[in-house]
Amino acid sequence: MKRKLDQNDEPSPSTSATEEPASKESTTKPEQQTTTEPSFDQLGLDPRLVQAVAKQNFEKPTLVQRKAIPLALDGQDVLCKAKTGSGKTAAYVLPALSTILKKKATDSTPSTAALILVPTRELADQVFKAVQEFSAFCTKDIQASKLTENVSDAVLRSLLANVPDIVVATPARAWHSVDTSALSLEKLQYLILDEADLLLSYGYDEDMENLSRSLPKGVQTIMMSATLSTELDTLKGILCRNPTLLDLKEDLGPEDEKLTQYYIKCAEDDKWLISYLIFKLQLIKGPCLVFVTDIDRAYRLKLFFEQFSIRSCILNSELPVNTRIKVVEEFNKGIYDIIIASDEKSGVFADKKEADAEEEQAEDNSKSKKAETADGEAESAQPKKKRKTSKNKKDDEYGVSRGIDFKNVAAVINFDLPTSSSSYIHRIGRTARAGRAGIAISFVIPTELYGKHRPTSIKSCENDEKVLGKIIKSQAKQGRTLEPYNLNKDQMEAFRYRMNDALRAVTKVAIREARTKELRRELLRSETLKRYFEENPAELAHLRNDGELGRAMRQQPHLKHVPDYLLPKEGKNALTSNDVGFVPFRKEGGKQRHKKGGKKGGFKVGSRKRDPLKTFRARKK
Numbered sequence: 001m002k003r004k005l006d007q008n009d010e011p012s013p014s015t016s017a018t019e020e021p022a023s024k025e026s027t028t029k030p031e032q033q034t035t036t037e038p039s040f041d042q043l044g045l046d047p048r049l050v051q052a053v054a055k056q057n058f059e060k061p062t063l064v065q066r067k068a069i070p071l072a073l074d075g076q077d078v079l080c081k082a083k084t085g086s087g088k089t090a091a092y093v094l095p096a097l098s099t100i101l102k103k104k105a106t107d108s109t110p111s112t113a114a115l116i117l118v119p120t121r122e123l124a125d126q127v128f129k130a131v132q133e134f135s136a137f138c139t140k141d142i143q144a145s146k147l148t149e150n151v152s153d154a155v156l157r158s159l160l161a162n163v164p165d166i167v168v169a170t171p172a173r174a175w176h177s178v179d180t181s182a183l184s185l186e187k188l189q190y191l192i193l194d195e196a197d198l199l200l201s202y203g204y205d206e207d208m209e210n211l212s213r214s215l216p217k218g219v220q221t222i223m224m225s226a227t228l229s230t231e232l233d234t235l236k237g238i239l240c241r242n243p244t245l246l247d248l249k250e251d252l253g254p255e256d257e258k259l260t261q262y263y264i265k266c267a268e269d270d271k272w273l274i275s276y277l278i279f280k281l282q283l284i285k286g287p288c289l290v291f292v293t294d295i296d297r298a299y300r301l302k303l304f305f306e307q308f309s310i311r312s313c314i315l316n317s318e319l320p321v322n323t324r325i326k327v328v329e330e331f332n333k334g335i336y337d338i339i340i341a342s343d344e345k346s347g348v349f350a351d352k353k354e355a356d357a358e359e360e361q362a363e364d365n366s367k368s369k370k371a372e373t374a375d376g377e378a379e380s381a382q383p384k385k386k387r388k389t390s391k392n393k394k395d396d397e398y399g400v401s402r403g404i405d406f407k408n409v410a411a412v413i414n415f416d417l418p419t420s421s422s423s424y425i426h427r428i429g430r431t432a433r434a435g436r437a438g439i440a441i442s443f444v445i446p447t448e449l450y451g452k453h454r455p456t457s458i459k460s461c462e463n464d465e466k467v468l469g470k471i472i473k474s475q476a477k478q479g480r481t482l483e484p485y486n487l488n489k490d491q492m493e494a495f496r497y498r499m500n501d502a503l504r505a506v507t508k509v510a511i512r513e514a515r516t517k518e519l520r521r522e523l524l525r526s527e528t529l530k531r532y533f534e535e536n537p538a539e540l541a542h543l544r545n546d547g548e549l550g551r552a553m554r555q556q557p558h559l560k561h562v563p564d565y566l567l568p569k570e571g572k573n574a575l576t577s578n579d580v581g582f583v584p585f586r587k588e589g590g591k592q593r594h595k596k597g598g599k600k601g602g603f604k605v606g607s608r609k610r611d612p613l614k615t616f617r618a619r620k621k
Contacts, residue, residue, distance in 0.1 A: 085433030286410025
């Protein structure tokens with residue numbers, strides 16, 4: 001009886017009351033699981049999977065796993081909403097593996113039993129690694145394949161020739177494999193959609209419709225997402241059969257309050273000054289994610305940090321997939337403490353979702369009616385304009401604010417505020433995970449200060465105050481607040497000259513040069529191009545000896561250190577070392593420097609022995 005009282009006292013305010021406004025099916029069986037707080041071996045999983053979970057030091061199943069795994073094992077369709085970092089990957093991978101192992105005990109004919117669809121390639125790599133880790137003790141019975149790279153049909157058939165049990169892919173690659181008959185879904189049992197609301201917003205509408213037509217009857221569908229949106233309703237109507245809704249709101253009491261959110265209202269050039277102070281004076285310690293709106297902005301910030309010897313790395317849609325995965329791995333290992341991520345895609349799609357419907361629809365309708373006749377004439381006169389594409393090829397399957405597992409992130413800095421509150425939620429979800437503390441800081445440009453500093457002004461910051469209002473309202477619904485981040489402006493002004501000096505050195509030519517250098521370096525590292533360069537050495541020579549686009553960025557070594565006279569008294573302890581600063585002209589004892597072999601006091605002006613003006617002798621003719 002004591003055990004029941006203890007357990008009822010602990011989870012009752014955090015789980016049973018606020019877990020889920022779910023359907024009847026989800027309020028009977030899962031509640032029994034939560035009240036008894038089961039371990040993984042009590043969820044009905046295969047013993048080999050429980051052994052693999054124990055190897056990864058998972059002590060107890062999370063709320064999502066306690067709720068979703070029993071429902072999935074019972075064969076029910078599940079639509080689950082849970083915050084990032086709550087263990088959703090294990091919640092759908094473990095029951096799928098357990099069902100496959102149970103089936104193989106009676107039927108050993110090879111067939112693809114589970115298809116996992118994800119919106120981005122980075123997330124596909126992460127899910128594929130999770131499948132390998134959970135199936136570590138049953139590798140002979142479980143085979144998995146990852147379809148993310150653009151390969152030829154012959155290579156694709158060879159990858160799927162062994163008929164893998166689990167396939168992890170984006171919808172575009174999955175449908176291409178089915179369309180070319182390389183992948184068969186005749187005996188598919190599980191269809192899993194991770195980050196399901198992004199699958200349609202990332203442009204996979206046609207792929208999802210085509211896949212839904214090729215699915216056999218009776219496929220069990222599991223959809224995981226961090227938000228409930230109209231896209232989920234569309235997918236639910238196409239793929240699910242009376243699914244069980246799990247709207248999990250995990251109130252952890254004090255743990256949930258470990259995420260502290262701040263906003264800073266400042267001018268456009270003050271962003272650079274404050275970010276310099278934050279990282280150089282170590283006002284925030286630990287791994288940090290910095291979000292910007294576009295790729296040029298990311299390189300400008302990276303080059304700006306390099307002026308002060310602040311190390312960082314860049315994550316954007318231009319880089320190859322393997323490079324992006326490597327950057328995330330190095331960040332998780334602690335090699336880099338700062339990632340500057342360009343989150344241009346999620347901001348664009350979220351802006352379409354959360355715009356004010358009445359105002360924007362009225363404006364769009366009026367504009368479209370006025371422009372219909374002009375566009376019709378322009379299309380016939382200039383048909384080539386629609387075929388224009390962007391100069392730089394970007395990966396359509398790139399996304400950094402959601403899905404990717406960044407470990408131990410101490411802070412998220414929205415250097416450029418996202419264009420919607422949903423995108424903000426996904427960004428700050430990278431920190432304060434698994435009970436750890438985290439900080440989210442967002443820069444907000446007031447309307448009256450927008451466009452005042454042209455070199456650093458961007459269009460997306462025009463409506464920062466409106467977006468901030470939406471963010472405050474959405475966070476208030478969850479019981480969270482945003483507080484202003486107070487900074488002493490008088491102490492900041494002492495560093496403004498250094499900031500302006502470093503910012504002037506980062507020119508457009510330097511940004512363009514940095515982008516091309518990084519892409520050239522990644523091309524030289526590419527494994528797929530090595531054979532081509534071996535057969536065409538002249539092409540490699542041209543790539544290596546490609547001319548510079550302009551003058552190199554002006555290097556200023558003196559900006560590496562922060563002199564003592566700029567620091568406030570309480571700011572010295574925040575520096576990494578105590579001996580930073582300029583080398584003084586005089587030594588600590590107050591004596592002047594002297595050359596080797598000279599006297600300690602140096603020469604005196606006017607003395608004949610040491611004064612060079614009086615030791616000069618001219619030869620007589």
